[in-house]
Amino acid sequence: MTDSFSGATKKGTMELPRTATGFDQLAHAIRARKPRYDGKISSEPRWESAFVRQEISHPVIKLQEFGYRAEELNRGYGVIDDTAVAGPTQLLTPEGVFRLKDVCDKLEAYAAGSEFIVTRRVRSADLMSPFINNMIRDRAFLLACSRMVGVPLIPHPLRTPTVQINYFEGRETGDREIAKWHRDGMDYVFTIQLNEGGEYEGGRFTYFKGRTDEFEGIGGDDPRIVEADCDALGATLFIHGSHLFHAVTPVTAGRRVTFVLSLFCPYFSRQDSNTFWHLAGDDGIPATIPNWLRLKWPTRNPAMDFSLRAGSPMISWEDLQ
Numbered sequence: 001m002t003d004s005f006s007g008a009t010k011k012g013t014m015e016l017p018r019t020a021t022g023f024d025q026l027a028h029a030i031r032a033r034k035p036r037y038d039g040k041i042s043s044e045p046r047w048e049s050a051f052v053r054q055e056i057s058h059p060v061i062k063l064q065e066f067g068y069r070a071e072e073l074n075r076g077y078g079v080i081d082d083t084a085v086a087g088p089t090q091l092l093t094p095e096g097v098f099r100l101k102d103v104c105d106k107l108e109a110y111a112a113g114s115e116f117i118v119t120r121r122v123r124s125a126d127l128m129s130p131f132i133n134n135m136i137r138d139r140a141f142l143l144a145c146s147r148m149v150g151v152p153l154i155p156h157p158l159r160t161p162t163v164q165i166n167y168f169e170g171r172e173t174g175d176r177e178i179a180k181w182h183r184d185g186m187d188y189v190f191t192i193q194l195n196e197g198g199e200y201e202g203g204r205f206t207y208f209k210g211r212t213d214e215f216e217g218i219g220g221d222d223p224r225i226v227e228a229d230c231d232a233l234g235a236t237l238f239i240h241g242s243h244l245f246h247a248v249t250p251v252t253a254g255r256r257v258t259f260v261l262s263l264f265c266p267y268f269s270r271q272d273s274n275t276f277w278h279l280a281g282d283d284g285i286p287a288t289i290p291n292w293l294r295l296k297w298p299t300r301n302p303a304m305d306f307s308l309r310a311g312s313p314m315i316s317w318e319d320l321q
């Protein structure tokens with residue numbers, strides 16, 4: 001709970017503001033086009049596997065603590081896919097964070113605003129930056145991410161906007177800047193903080209510690225609204241994005257940059273939480289129809305098939321041991 005919620009709490013039990021759904025989401029999908037990029041980016045550092053830290057420990061909160069029953073979650077291969085929140089932790093070395101921050105600062109020239117989500121952002125950053133592309137397809141990096149969650153993870157094979165960089169600039173809090181609550185279309189979402197907490201005010205990552213179907217109608221003073229402590233430069237937080245409502249409070253001063261990576265579990269592809277309209281909202285309807293069919297089509301060797309499509313090294317269950 002922070003001051004930044006005052007927009008919602010002043011009005012007592014008023015529902016928390018949420019991003020567009022239903023007809024608004026359809027309208028957004030019709031307007032959406034695959035992103036264009038002119039290929040001009042200044043020189044950037046080279047990605048190295050050594051930027052991934054070796055010993056990573058972090059707190060974990062299970063989806064059962066949010067009220068989900070094991071039967072409702074992805075199960076198979078001897079595991080329950082039940083990690084709700086993991087971290088914050090340092091996934092990259094200080095040098096890795098420094099390089100990533102440098103790359104994201106350079107990409108800001110391509111950031112665009114949006115009425116749909118409150119922030120300036122670069123989408124599909126992995127298509128713009130060799131550093132980011134190599135980072136998210138690096139075996140050491142994917143293994144570290146997979147181990148945080150407990151399931152094998154690779155870039156999404158069908159969805160291009162895997163990496164989004166958000167640029168929040170401090171400004172007076174008005175209606176447009178109220179934190180918009182949402183859940184993600186993607187299941188496995190990692191956020192890497194690229195500023196020290198002292199460089200900005202507001203910008204708190206908050207989530208609702210309850211089931212998504214309990215979120216309807218709750219007020220800003222609900223005790224289940226909790227904040228993740230992501231103040232440290234490089235702090236990496238995993239959330240099961242489709243299973244928990246979350247929001248970032250407005251940045252009221254300074255500058256906050258976050259690197260947001262969405263990954264995919266090839267073993268649970270048919271349960272992937274991307275809805276058709278989530279994908280269409282980003283890529284447009286024509287591009288989504290063939291991708292959708294390919295996502296839902298049965299595959300005999302999911303790790304192999306989806307890794308090949310994603311241009312990713314294979315990560316299997318055995319790799320997580």
Ligand SMILES: [Fe+2]
Binds near residue numbers: 182183184241246
């Ligand atoms: Fe999100």
